[in-house]
Amino acid sequence: MNNFPQTLTIAGSDSGGGAGMQADIKTIQERHVFATNVVVAITAQNTIGVQDSFPLPLELVTKQFESLAADFKIRACKTGMLADAEHVAVVAQNLRHFDFGPLTLDPVMIAKGGASLLADSAIDTLRSELLPLATVLTPNLPEAEVLTGQKIQTTADFKIAATQLQKMGAKNIIIKGGHLDNSDQACDYVLYADGSDDWLNTPRIATVRTHGTGDTFSACLTAELAKQVPLKKAIQISKAFIQVAIANPIAVGHGHGPTNHWAYQEVEHD
Ligand SMILES: Nc1ncnc2c1ncn2[C@@H]1O[C@H](COP(=O)(O)OP(=O)(O)O)[C@@H](O)[C@H]1O
């Protein structure tokens, strides 16, 4: 009775509904997988920016993990906004304690509108405590640069950075190229645990409606991993899911609008 694919998203709440935990849950639902959540922080946010944020008490974060572990059989999990070093440490401690399946670690640092979602002082803790637990690490370009301390401009730089991130303990690395806006392609670089690699290239869509793209991509991956879809296939589905979600925007908000989480089910795609 407890064997339906179940996932866990450990993240911040976006009141605007397009990113964070809300993007995760909407995406996971579209993949016909059950989503549970641990709320780490609450943001007052819309498509224009983040107006305020509040990290939840550490004990309440741990209690949410305990509640879920006592009832659900979670087969894959992901992290998003983790706020500060104390919250990163408590999440890592809970993930070491409970078995929630493969971890997709999206090292969320700065929102598209420019607001900080992770204190600078948390980077070391993220690197030392959480990276070694990651089955898949999905930094965007600026996040990969912060974690490695290296500029990433050329295709060779992507490979060097991914290798460095793997040495820090994450098994599989996907460096997302959404921020590389001098290219007509949205190219992501994948370095697998066995050393093989891959480029995922799709046409870059000219739009400001990219709120929550990274969350949506990593949530789709988490849902597929919960269904035990092999990693390479799960990554391909996630890339197609985000491409079609960006390509079919919904007219919501005045700023970086959300992507369309139901497009993959409803619109023709690769
Ligand atoms: N304008 C775009 N057109 C097509 N794909 C995009 C675009 N922007 C981002 N993507 C894709 O969306 C996914 C998330 O990437 P990115 O936006 O870099 O992440 P984040 O939200 O963490 O900053 C990646 O697969 C990336 O290639």
Ligand SMILES: Cc1ncc(COP(=O)(O)O)c(N)n1
């Ligand atoms: C709570 C929360 N988590 C993650 C993001 C990142 O999304 P984006 O970089 O697309 O703004 C966000 N804006 N808010």
